[in-house]
Structures are given as structure tokens and as C-alpha cells.
Amino acid sequence: MSTKELCIHLTELHAKSLLNDNDTFLFDCDGVLWNFPHIFTGAVELLNYLTEQGKRLFFVTNNSTTTQDDYAKRFNDIGYKAKPEQIICTAWLTAQHLKSINFKGKCYVLGMQSMKDELEREGFQICGGIGPDPVPSDSNAVTVDTLELEKDVDCVISAFDLHISYIKILKAATYLNRPNVLFIATNDDASHPQNDEIVKPGNYNAK
Template identity: 35%
Template sequence: MVSSEPTPKKLTTIEDYKTFLDKFDTFMLDCDGVLWHGNRVLDGVLDTINFLRQNGKKLVFVTNNSTLSRANYVKKFQKLGIEASEKDIFSSAFATAVYLKEILKFPSDQKVYVIGESGIEDELREVGIQAIGLTEDNGTMMNHSDFGQIEPDATIGAVVCGFDLNLNYRKLAKAFMYLNNKKQNIHFILTNDDSTFPAPNGIFPGTGSLAQPLIHALKRQPLVMGKPNKPMLDCFFSNYHTDPERTCMVGDRLDTDIDFGRNGNIATLMVLTGVNTEEEALDPNQPIKPSYIIQSFGDFAKAKDA
């Protein structure tokens, strides 16, 4: 099906950069693939961030990465030379905690079983929700005799799945047991469903891919928090109260970042330093198109002396 959306405008000149920046007050910035690859900040990004802030622009770092809490993200930002506070960071882990606490009114006497890393557990505990799984099941091998020890647990009220470098069969077995218990209404939440994520030396399987064994076995779709889904969007606007017409989502992925902005009826800017290519964005059969395309977010620094 040929897309009916307007062809994205490619920003290539300093005049293009200045005209674009004048249109917006708030920039929602994806991180991996936009600001950095791994632990390397992309060229020009630090200068661009400083330039935008000096001109009164609000920057909110919006990431599907659930491995770090906002507090630990601040530490990472500091190591990379980027100034940021917790209120500047909006992650899928934080959105998940807010959603459980404020939307689902998660009972204080119940626990969340987490497949993921410390970011999810830290954010859940920050809002007063008990989280288990990381300490108990990381690095624990499983034998056939262990199946008899995995049982339903009436104290578990939700299973949250995020990116997990230590994913193992024990975690999947426990999560399946809890979610497959017909006597309890256990919430099944995925922090994001990114199929892949960018690393310095290529693309690797993401959270959405790691969760497929549970989805397939349960024949059940989880509530997905991260971009481009509505729960994340609702949480964002309720937290920041930005003017959608003066807000732009900046990202490297069509199916998450760009679709996220489209779902919120805000402008989108795609950078070419991450997952998707310009050819993919301009493909007539591509239904998700950005409003604008730029080679790199760092290119905006070229406008600071113009």
C-alpha cells in the first residue's frame, strides 16, 4: 500500500536548521542511536544540546531502554558530559512504575515479578511497589527436577518484562506460571516491544524479541508501555504539559520514535545515525513517515554561529 503521507523534508542547510528550530519549544529526544552509540556520544551532539538550551528550548530524553533508572541515567549522562536531571528523563521503566501506581492502583501488598534489569526494579521501588526477580533468578541455572519447585504465588500481581541480558529459562518458567494462573488476574506488562536496538557494532535483538516466548506460550498480548504506545504518550503529556504544536519527537526508528510522535499528533524528526535509513523512510510503501529528516542530531550545532 502506497503511503498517502507527505514526503519528509530533508534538512541539509544551516537555513533549514534555523527555520526548523524556530518552530518548536520542546524536543522529545530518543537516546540510543540519536545521542549516543553505547558509551560514545555522537559527533556534535553535546554542542547541539548546549545550543538548544541556550536558546530556551526544553529537552526531554524519552527512551524505551528500561535497563537504567532515571537516577542511574543521570549518572550515565554525566559520564558522557550531558547535563540532565531526573525530571529531564522519561524512560519506559519510569512510565511502567507510574502506570502501575497511578493508573492501575496496584495494591501495596502485592509484588511485581520482573524480567529485566535494575532500572525496572529501582523505579518500581521508588513509587512503593515491591519488585522481585532480579536478585533471586539472575544467573540461576535450571534442571528438570526444578520444575516441581515453581508454583503459583498469590502475592504476585503483575509480571513486567524489559530488556534482560541475563534472561534464562527459570525466569521464563516463573513468569509463565504466574501469568497462566487462571485464578488470578495477573497484569502482563512489556516495557517496550522494540524488536532490535542499535549498538556500536550493529543491531541486536531487543525487548520485543526477548518477550516472544511468553507471548507465544500464553497466547496473550501484554500491555506495552514504551514508544509508540498510548500509555507512554499519556504519561508523558500528563507529566510535562507541553504544547503539542510546539513539540517535536526526535528519533532513529520509524516504528517506535516516529510512530510515537504521529500518535500524539506532533511533528517528528528522524536522524540517520541509528536503526532506519533514509531509503526506508522515503519508500512509497512505508506507512510511517517522519515530518523531517536530518543526517545527525549533532548537525544543529552548525547553526549556533550563523
């Protein structure tokens, strides 16, 4: 069944009943409210209308490249006043999950600065993985002796990472091969929504 076939066109009666019967609304963001920087027609107006009607709104996204604060700023920029606590993003959720299991160790994070920010905000220690870690450009092999591996890694987090590299994948796989290392994957999108001919790879956790 196509996405279009799954959609229901709301009549006035449908819309009224939806409003009357619910006090909380959850929205996905990318591909639902916008394909950034393009904002879908009526999206901001709808959010403002629902808020004026006293509804509670939450934004649930598996995008791991932004923090709650980043998202709130984005909403404010496009004309909807969002509070950070309305944003359920995977960087924040990862930190909340580790907190909920009383995690005390170090994390190797394949991910962007956002993931580091949310984890560090909750007091977790990062031991690498953020930013570039390439093989030297003229290399034809990885010299194992020169690899800088951390001794104590207790968790590997796989999030969207623009700077993914052979060395980073090697380190993540090596740490995960040790006993009792926790693995958290933030989402399983094979690719990101894109309007044109370009296929943007997703999060490397695709099934």
C-alpha cells in the first residue's frame, strides 16, 4: 500500500471529532512538517492553531543530528514557539535511556556534536567517535600498531555521522567485540527524505 493510500483526507466533521477527542498530539518532523528548508504548506499554522486550542504538542523524531535546543530554535525560526521539552529527539532519548539504566561508563559515539551535547548535559563521558577520524589519504592499509584504542569503553552508540570512516567503524566493531559492551543504535533509516534525485544515506543501522 502506498503512503498516499494510507492517508485520510479530513472532512470538517473528522477534524472536529479529532480535536474534541484528543488533548495531546504527536508529530514526526522530517518528511512530515518539512523537508528542510522547505516547510510544508499549513504546517506552522496547524501547530499554532492546536496550541491556541489548548492542546499539548510533542515532536518525535529519529533525527540524531540535533539537540532539543536546536529543534526548539528551528521551530521558533519558522514561526512556532516550541519549548525544548516538547522535542523527543534521539540524541536526548539516548541520554535519557542511559540515565534510566543508571549507566556509569564511557561511550564511544559514532555521531555528530548534538549527540555529544545531549550526553554530556546528563554527565556522561564520551571517549571518541565525534568528528573526523580518517585513514591518512595516502594509506593503502591500516597499521594496527598505530591505532589509538581506548581501554575502557562500556557503550557504543551508533547515530547519524557525516564523518563516518573506516577507522571509526573499525573502532566501534572492536569495542563491541569486547564482552559486556552495550550497543545503542539511534534509528534504522536506510536513507533520509530527499526531494530530488539524490539518495542521502541514513544511519548505517538499517535492517
